[in-house]
Amino acid sequence: MSAWLSRKVSSLALNEIVGNDEQKQAMKDLQNEFEVTTDKLRTIVNQFIAEMKKGLEHNGATVAMIPSYVTGRPTGMETGTYLAIDLGGTNLRVCQVSLNGNGEVSIQQQKYRVPEPLKVGEMRALCDFISDCIDSFLTEMGTDPMEQVLQLGFTFSFPVNLTAINRGNLMQWTKGFACAGAIGKDPALMLQDSLRRKNLKVRVAAIVNDTVGTLMAHAYRDRSTFMGIIFGTGTNAAYYERMDRIPKWEGGQTKGDEMVINMEWGAFDDERRVLPVTVHDNKLDRESINPRFHIYEKLISGMYLGEIVRNVALSLIDRFLLFNGFSSAEFNKQWSFETAYMSTIEIDASSDLDETKRVLESILGITKTTLADRQMVKTICHLVGVRAARLSAAGVAAVMSHCDLLQKDCCTAAVDGSVVEFYPNFSETMTKALKELFGEDVDKKIKFAPSRDGSGLGAAVIAMQVSKGM
Template sequence: MISEYCQNDVKHVVPDIDGTAEQQEAMTSLFHQFNVTTASARTIVKQFMEEMGKGLDHEGATLPMIPSFVTGRPTGSEKGKYLALDLGGTNLRVCEFELKGDGEFSVHQQKYVVAQELKTGEMRHLCDFIADCVDNFITEYGTHHISEKIQLGFTFSFPVNQTDINRGTLMHWTKGFNCNNAINKDVVIMLQDSFLRKNISVNIAALVNDTVGTLMANAYSHPQTSMGIILGTGTNAAYYEKLSNITKWRGGDQVFEEMVVNMEWGAFDLERRVLPMTMYDNKVDRESINPRQQLFEKLISGMYLGEVVRNAVIHLIDQLILFNGESSTGLNEQWGFETAYMSTIVVDETPELEKIRHILEDTLQVPSTTFGDRQLVKSICIAVGRRAARLSACGVAAVLAHTGELEAGANVAIDGSVYEFFPKFQTYLTETLDELFGQEVAQGIKFTLARDGSGFGAAMIAMMAHKAALAKAEK
């Protein structure tokens, strides 16, 4: 249990600002509002573990804890060629991965633009388009023998009720898609039907969640990987769970001991028991398309962090603490302050904070800023980003404490722009784990940046599913 590892609270110093007394007072207040103390982190981890247990026990829990049907672990010695298909935005991406053993692989990939009429037309037309793209890709890049059926992993980045490794029904569309005759239908069967009608020798071996893909992709090069996390526009996590702990599992007699669980952890603390929601977060939540949902995600993911900063900045403008009380059209618009600005602002060490001045005055059209203004905005960005990292660490801590992997060490794969580009994000993660578990345990937790986990992971899972199917057929 986490109580065995807890350390004393660590005191963090509020940064000084060379501005007015009101600005320093505002920064002190904001720092404390956005700070996640060690004591708060312990409480969050404890609640996280409780919610994990509920999600593993029964359907309808706050944390869904969805069985992925992915079992077994890569060894890194696997070889072969597998296709991956990634649909979830403007582009459709088709990739061929060649596994070379020793954790090595190569990739060919091609992007195809999905026209707007395909996103809102008949699902059959979208599937036919995907099949044509795969056919084009195989013709141009593929080196398979014609007699072989190509195994494909399908990353379908929409809400799916998965019922098997290669079966799942679409729950609802997101991201601008709204195809007819698709809801509550099996997306694999619909796409496989297009392959069959067009005489394309492809078998969809796996339907993949991108977080599960991140875990599996990293495990090929680092077989000890036990957890995969997305920290980008959105956030989620997946990890290996003992089947005996998934008490809601109704899969019948199974020969495997563990399965990857898709946590959907962005939904954590729907009841608002422990998350440190500020007035700025509440405003983001109220004005979002899904109020009172995905609260954990709204505190740590790239879609929302810039908006949290913007709300804090606007509040200080209204109090005449920033920019002499003057705002701008850009700052007054929802989502007007992009999360990407935060990274540029935080790393600005120029004498007059010129990069921050450029973003505020030239890009966002704030009439004028003082050095103190720019310092205060930088401090806000640091505080919001640091909180995101510390809350992310709470999720990591809960999983590793639950699985009992702390003493032996753990390898955690992370994909996403927030983790990759926000300055010192990993440092803040490690600091928090150090406070919770002690330095020796924290140093045993290794974080690995796993770019493109959704693509390579889909190919890996297709490989594993295909081998499992062959083994079952031989019995």
């Protein structure tokens, strides 16, 4: 929690902006455009609940609500050593996880940056890269994969329609990936084929969504954990659902009376019914590699927030309300304004906004910004960031309402990802929105607990459960 609490927003009221009347009016208009009122939140939550029920009832719904085949809750007493890999955004993470019982674990891991060409190349090449990384990792750890078959949990952070705990078909790519020869195919099987070609005795025991992994990792330590959420490059959530509330389940009898559901909530409201989508969001969506898909994710995720700020700023530049109408070659590039810059600017408390000036001038090449320019950019960052957190809270609130958690003892939502960890006041802003919806005592019913890099541990926990006959 410390990372969340140490980076406070340095707020700036609109009336403090030293710009002219037209600039101040532009900021007021933006405030109205990006505001998510409590009433609007309620509307979004109600629609979210309705979409969740559709996804549980039948396949092909916008919010897919994919059964994960994970049915048990770990006790925290399990032991053993397992492999896990986590493929999601920028990096591939390879882990060797030792479960030591009493909720204790030890992890050895290595991160490998995924080359950009592999994200849009052939799926076979990506799988070969993963296998090579596993081979290198095992060599570095001194583990001989020829002595015994190693059980592997494969965290694959993309929508997969599972047909078994270690089998499924890729539905679509997200988060900047667009590998050919993968849609409709089984990523676990393709990786297993690659491992076999390289003579590695590694068995893909489970294919796991990162949110399911985050949930299971924290559940090994805390049995009150009911939900896992990723707020990072992309966003998604998973939670425990009662089997009798999954009408579309056709997998037969299960050992338990509940199953983890991978919501795939990034696609919520792709029909554009209730989300407050602006022209700036539409520009981002239109220029993305997956236009008209995953609009919820695009409003709240680290991959996109900086680009929304850049689009807003460009619109003001075109109106000669920002930077005196001048941009820069760097600022004109798509994705050049990183979400990390928003965090830097949000916590800039200097009277002259010196850190904001450094980002705009030294990094992005915009010349001679005025204090009013910097104040306006700071305000834009704040508006986009607050909207993201409040919309994120709507998804959490929908799960809480659907599962009737307000009538139960306090539950834990395990969270991971760069946005919730590093973006200032993100969790506090979510909690504030939940209090508007459910009352001041809501923090007695749900607590957010960091589960940093939890998806790798969670995949290992699930591999353990599979190996022991989950």
